[in-house]
Structure formats: C-alpha cells, structure tokens
Amino acid sequence: MYNTTQTNRRSFIKKMAVLSAMTAAASMFPGIIFAEEQEAGVPKGANLDWKKAPCRFCGVGCGVLIGTEEGKAIAVKGDPKSPVNKGLCCVKGYHSIMALYGKDRLTKPLIKKNGQYVTVSMKEALDLIASKMKETIKDHGKDAVSIYGSGQWTIPDGYVASKLFKGCIGTNNVEANARLCMATAVTGFLTSFGLDEPMGCYEDIDYADTFFLWGNNMAEMHPVLFSRLLDQRLKRGAKIIDFATRTTRTSMAADRSIIFNPQSDLAVGNAICYEIIHNGWMNSAFIEEHCNFSKGLTNMGYGLEDNYKFKDKPEKINFEAYKKFLEDYNPEKASQISGVSVTDIKYMAAQYGDPNKKVMSFWCMGPNQHSRGTWMNNIIYNIHLLTGKISEPGNSPFSLTGQPSACGTVREVGTLTHKLPHGVVMNKKHREFAAKIWDVPVENIDPKPTYHTVEMFRALDRGDIRFMWIQVTNPMVTIPKLKRYRDGAKKEGRFIVVSDIYPTPTTDIADVILPSAMWIEREGMYGNSERRTQYFEQMLEPPGEAMSDTWQLIEVAKRLGYEKQFYYKKETHIEEIYNEYRKHHVGKKHNMAPLEVLKSQSGAMWPYVDGKSTQWRFNSKYDPACSNGKDFHFYGKPDGKAVIWQRPYEPAAEEPDQEYPYWLGTGRVVEHWHTGSMTRRIPVLHQAMPHGYVELNPGDAKRLQIKTGDTVKLTTRRGEIILPASVDQRGVPAPMQVFVPFFDENMLINDITLDSFCPISKEPDYKKCAVKVEKA
Amino acid sequence: MPIKSYLAHPQQGMKDELIDALSKHNQCQVIPAENKEILILVTDTDDTQEEELLKEKIESISSLKLLAMVAGFNTPKN
Numbered sequence: 077m078y079n080t081t082q083t084n085r086r087s088f089i090k091k092m093a094v095l096s097a098m099t100a101a102a103s104m105f106p107g108i109i110f111a112e113e114q115e116a117g118v119p120k121g122a123n124l125d126w127k128k129a130p131c132r133f134c135g136v137g138c139g140v141l142i143g144t145e146e147g148k149a150i151a152v153k154g155d156p157k158s159p160v161n162k163g164l165c166c167v168k169g170y171h172s173i174m175a176l177y178g179k180d181r182l183t184k185p186l187i188k189k190n191g192q193y194v195t196v197s198m199k200e201a202l203d204l205i206a207s208k209m210k211e212t213i214k215d216h217g218k219d220a221v222s223i224y225g226s227g228q229w230t231i232p233d234g235y236v237a238s239k240l241f242k243g244c245i246g247t248n249n250v251e252a253n254a255r256l257c258m259a260t261a262v263t264g265f266l267t268s269f270g271l272d273e274p275m276g277c278y279e280d281i282d283y284a285d286t287f288f289l290w291g292n293n294m295a296e297m298h299p300v301l302f303s304r305l306l307d308q309r310l311k312r313g314a315k316i317i318d319f320a321t322r323t324t325r326t327s328m329a330a331d332r333s334i335i336f337n338p339q340s341d342l343a344v345g346n347a348i349c350y351e352i353i354h355n356g357w358m359n360s361a362f363i364e365e366h367c368n369f370s371k372g373l374t375n376m377g378y379g380l381e382d383n384y385k386f387k388d389k390p391e392k393i394n395f396e397a398y399k400k401f402l403e404d405y406n407p408e409k410a411s412q413i414s415g416v417s418v419t420d421i422k423y424m425a426a427q428y429g430d431p432n433k434k435v436m437s438f439w440c441m442g443p444n445q446h447s448r449g450t451w452m453n454n455i456i457y458n459i460h461l462l463t464g465k466i467s468e469p470g471n472s473p474f475s476l477t478g479q480p481s482a483c484g485t486v487r488e489v490g491t492l493t494h495k496l497p498h499g500v501v502m503n504k505k506h507r508e509f510a511a512k513i514w515d516v517p518v519e520n521i522d523p524k525p526t527y528h529t530v531e532m533f534r535a536l537d538r539g540d541i542r543f544m545w546i547q548v549t550n551p552m553v554t555i556p557k558l559k560r561y562r563d564g565a566k567k568e569g570r571f572i573v574v575s576d577i578y579p580t581p582t583t584d585i586a587d588v589i590l591p592s593a594m595w596i597e598r599e600g601m602y603g604n605s606e607r608r609t610q611y612f613e614q615m616l617e618p619p620g621e622a623m624s625d626t627w628q629l630i631e632v633a634k635r636l637g638y639e640k641q642f643y644y645k646k647e648t649h650i651e652e653i654y655n656e657y658r659k660h661h662v663g664k665k666h667n668m669a670p671l672e673v674l675k676s677q678s679g680a681m682w683p684y685v686d687g688k689s690t691q692w693r694f695n696s697k698y699d700p701a702c703s704n705g706k707d708f709h710f711y712g713k714p715d716g717k718a719v720i721w722q723r724p725y726e727p728a729a730e731e732p733d734q735e736y737p738y739w740l741g742t743g744r745v746v747e748h749w750h751t752g753s754m755t756r757r758i759p760v761l762h763q764a765m766p767h768g769y770v771e772l773n774p775g776d777a778k779r780l781q782i783k784t785g786d787t788v789k790l791t792t793r794r795g796e797i798i799l800p801a802s803v804d805q806r807g808v809p810a811p812m813q814v815f816v817p818f819f820d821e822n823m824l825i826n827d828i829t830l831d832s833f834c835p836i837s838k839e840p841d842y843k844k845c846a847v848k849v850e851k852a
Numbered sequence: 853m854p855i856k857s858y859l860a861h862p863q864q865g866m867k868d869e870l871i872d873a874l875s876k877h878n879q880c881q882v883i884p885a886e887n888k889e890i891l892i893l894v895t896d897t898d899d900t901q902e903e904e905l906l907k908e909k910i911e912s913i914s915s916l917k918l919l920a921m922v923a924g925f926n927t928p929k930n
Contacts, residue, residue, distance in 0.1 A: 097893075100922045101885065108885050109887050306922055310922065
C-alpha cells in the first residue's frame, strides 16, 4: 500500500484558500496590499532589486516581481500593476524562483560516448550537433532533420528555430508541444473566423453574467483567473456552470455542476443550438449580417495509422439545412447520448439564450484534446454566433492556453509544420513575404507541410527522420502511446539533441544534452492567452555553461553556414530578433507593440495600433482593423463573415467494451506544472503532491474493494501500469471512469494511452480510451 | 475537513476590533489588508458541524459588517 505524504497537504490547501481570497480582494480593491502574506518569503533586511516578468508557468501570464540580491533570485510576488493578476499569484507562481535552484540543474553539455554521458565544452557539443545535422542532410535529405519545441519557448527561441529550419535548411519539420494542447484551438479559430486566438480578453470577466466552463477545471489549472470569476460572483452575482466529465474543485465551487459522458459534449452543444433556434433566442439580424453556414466531411477516422491524411471539404449550406441537421440533437436525443438530463440541457441553453445575460465560455484541454476537437470548438462558437454574443465586453468565447507562450511563440511565430510567422507555407505570397524578411531565396521554403507531432515521432520510429532537436519540453512523458515512440527514438541511426534545465526521461534518450538558461537567466518574451506579449529582462547569470535556447540555435546556424541570416550580436540579439519578427505582423490586424512599450508596461495586446492594445477584435467600436462600415467585421474570412459549422456527434476512437470496460482520462493537478520537471524540484509542491495516482468513483471502488492508497492495475490495449488509488479525495470521476494525472515520470500513464487525434488539428485525445481496472 | 476562505468587511473604524475577535478562535487565520478596510479569514475545522458552529459565532461578532466566502475546500486531515 502506498503511504501518501499528506504532511503539507492541508497547509498547502490553506494557502490556496488564502490566495483565492487575495485574488478576489485585489479585483475589488486594485492596489490592495497584504504585506505580511505577500512578502512572507522575503528575508528581513534584504536589499532586493525588484524587476517585472511574466510568470514562467501557465498561459494566464500573471505579472510577477522578482527580488534579486547578489546575483540570486530571493523572492517573488505578484505585480500589482499587472492587469492580468492585479498583484496575485497562484501557489506555483509564488514558488516559481525555486525552480531555478534544483540540486540537479544541468550546467555542462553532455555527450553520449560508448553508452556513457561525458562532460564536454559547449563548443564541442555545438560543433557535434552542426556536423551531425550536415551529415544527416547529406545522407538522408533535408527532411530527415527536425526540431521539436515548445509553448515554453520564448518568442525569439521559436523565431530563430523556424527561420533556421524552414527558411535556411528548407524543411517544414518544425513542431512544438502546443500541438498536444492548443492545435485544436487554432483550427477551431481558423475554420470559424479565419484568424487565430481569442477575440476578447480577460476584462470580459468583469462584465459577464454567466461563466460557462466546458470541460475546464479552472480552479486547479488557472486558479488566478478562476478567483476573478469567484470575485464576480460575490460582487455581481455572476453564475458559474461547470460542464465536465468529472467532479473537481471547480465543480464544488460552481453554481451548477453538470456531468456528461465522454465525447458527448458534441451532442449537448448541438442541443443547445437546437434550443436557441427553437425558442427564438437567435439574434437573426447578427446572423444575417455576419454569418455563413457550412458543413464538412464526416466519419474522418482517428489518425491511428501511420501516414494518415485528412483534408476537410467545406461546403456552404443554408440556415434551413442547419436547422434540419439539429433535429437529431433535440434535448431528448442529446440526453440519451450524453447522460445529461433534458432539464439541464434546457437550463444551459437558456443561459446562452437569455438576451439580458452576457455569457463567457471558457475551455482548455477538454474540448481541445478531443478526437473531434475542432468540431467541438466550432460548436461553442456556433452558440455564441447564433446568439450574437461575441466580440463585445462580457460576451466572449474564450479558449485558454496551458503554457506561457503557446500563443506567443507557437501560434504567433508559427512553429508548426504548416505555419510561417505570417500565414502558411502552402501560400506562395506568404512564402515570398517570409523569405524577404528572412533574407533567403523563396525556393528555400518548402510549400508542403511534413509531419505534425505524433507523425513526427512515428517518422523517427520508422527512420524517415534521423535527427531531432528537442528544446524546452519533455515528450518522453507526454506523447501518447509512449512506449512505441520511446523505443523508436532509441533505435540505431537516430541522433537526438535535448536542451533542458534538468534531467528528464527525454534527456535519457539524448545523444547530446545541452544545459539551457531558464526564464530570467536570459532575456525574452512570452505571449499569453489574451494576446498579451510580455517582456522580461535577464536578471541572473545562468549556471555553468548553460545558454539560452535562442543562442544555442544561432550558434548552430552559424556553423551550418547561415551567418548572413543569423547576423545578430550577442549583446543585442533579442532586440534585433524581436524587431525583425515584428515585420511579419505589420498591419492593423496583428501589429505587435514596440519593444520599448513592452519594457515599460505589463505587456501589450496585439493588434497594437496607434499606441493602443486592441481588447475586442472584430468589433468596429474597439478594433481599428474593421473596415466594412458595419458594427462587426470578421475580417479573417474573405467575405468578412464568421462560419456556423454543421458538426455532428461521432463516437471516440476507442470506447469501453466488455474487455476494457472503463473510460481512462488524463490531466493535471494544481501543484505541478505539466510533467513536473520543475515543480517536482520545489520541495513544498513535491511534498504536497509526491506521486501520481488513479482516481476512482467511490461506487466502483467499493465494488472492486479498493481503498485510497491501495494499488490498482490499469490495463489498456497498449500495456499496463500500477498506481495508488485515490477514492473520494480531490476529484471524483463519474461511474465507470478513472482519471490519472500525467506529472509523475515514475508512473508514465502515457505508456498506455491511445495516439488517436483530431483529424483536422492533429491534436491527440488524451481524455478517452478504454481501460480495465483491477486491484493489484 | 472543511477549509474555507472569506473576505471579512469590518464595521466602519472597527478593523482592529474585528481582527482581535476573530483571532480568539483557534480555527481562524486572519490576514488583514495593510491599506484597505478588509481582511482575509481562513477557517480550518474538523467537520461541517464544527464549521457551521464557528460561522455562527463569527457572524455574531459586532465589529463584522459582512462576511463573503471566496473558496471552500473539503480535504482529508493530515
């Protein structure tokens, strides 16, 4: 039996309660100071130099102040000037600087020689990387080399990676881990609006009457934003509806918790649209003026086979056809699919339908890590478009992100196989535009995308890719159906470079390990969920020979012969790169704020036009890019209209059956940030949540005679894993479902998950596969 | 094992009295704002019954104007 260390659990939860209250107070009284608590970690008599930065962890982008003394970060506190968090942080943010000082920090480059890692100089490591890249390109072609980056890449990191691989080497083998979390949000935005990222901003929270959380455990994943929701409930009586597959802390804090069967959100979303139309809650004038209706292909498959391809074929339909399609999703029919009562479906629809209510929808991994995720995103937009509740204060469909620069780097810089900083590789004009700024022949940029993330690791396994450089991410914990890809990466003839700050299961497969400078040990920018770009300066020297990922890439680029394109000077390279990057986004639709603006304030939201951030895009009252003379202009689409998509319910790739009768879903916990490579080195967080576990429904646990702490064997078609049980503790899955967090590298749940993905976004569905549950 | 956090608003000019009154209860942690007339109260009790009793006592404090709950967690004891 596992003995869970709960010594600090209670004090940790008390701290969470305090932080929630502080966040609520800060929203009510901007500038409020709780000196005793906020400066609890500051040594008495310290002479600290406080400097601003965005937090290193999630995509909310809280502003923090870092106190340094004699070259060391001593304290951290929320930045009261930040409009994001108004002076507060969550428990991870308050402990963020401790992630800089783990005992096993990587400080020297390591090269594997005869099966052993040996320390070498940075010069030798970079020389080896460059020579291996040249050799691989010579022997196997340019598409045999690849880079796999991250939503934790700074903007300059991602920019130079894209420029080197796409612009100079000429391969589109550029991917990032945001494919695993945000790719669906991107395809949702692109299909519905033609442009990526939310139209609204966090200030919508201050105006909305109802917050609708679609499979989004905000209390644990985005606690500072969730506190802002709680504050609005206290101040204005705003309602929170938690629509989820599992009861969580968010459900407990919500006004209404509604549980649905996995995958059936598609049916419920359509039922809400049905109700809106049949009750006359549509905003007909808005639809007439600003929306089109379309349908796409169905029965797309799930991407389970190698080299799977899918291209949607959109077809315009009319309103009557859409209305007829929704007949299959009246509340009674949707209730049968989803397990949600007709009353609850009607209640949810009425929240959106009430013309006197402003509604904000939030979602993150629930609708995104979904084998029909793009459809699910479309359906949420359908609801807002049908009611005209979009692009104005308080009416806001808001897709949240999980990483500090998933938006800023992966989505805006475009570090995905098909993307360029502005536009896509398939578009000749976009290639010409990028080539000019990059100072490379346009022929260098290949018009054909290569591999999305899952397929990239399949290509590595097959041997189509021979060289992979992994920066700031830990795929040997996060890739679904992991065993295949771990074995593939270890095959003969593969060369793997990993840049990171700590040893991880991913550095275990590396031929070269480069020590990276972390966060405030270098200069950079992140872009958060609300299109806010935030700058941070270098406050500390990196340990040993650690070097920023940006400069690692520049050094290798120069060794590959691209000195002309990588002209940047060491002292000023971040400024030079950012100024070059801004050229890709010039114009009213995406202009980025100048660096001096980012340095002087807590970031700025793009489009930054005439010295101002744009808070609500597509609304002519707020967005200078609107040019159609109407109140709204969805200028991402050629005709200026958004699209309401006909998207049906289809089952998941693998559903419970007699042999594997439970659903398995995975996710995160508040204490740990993603794979835990940083937060598990922060003692208070590690002690609060020391290892992984499997949550069971109390009824299932009783039937299986399993108690909290007992060991449980989970078996899927991919393998098995043993975990300690958690029954009726933090989260409670619905009957015949289990939930496992993925932060624990010693309990790799992704060894047994399924690598199905959304055919449009290619984002894996980590929330659904079939599993057998037994007492071990 | 409830842990709850509240924003406690004192009657005008009675912030110190409220801090004193709340601090008398072992189950209460009080964090006053330095520059505003408000304080954070965190209660840590063994069960719902104890929590309800404590809340009754708190609400009877004369220097308290308004008690607004912010977060509530039900958690196993250490």
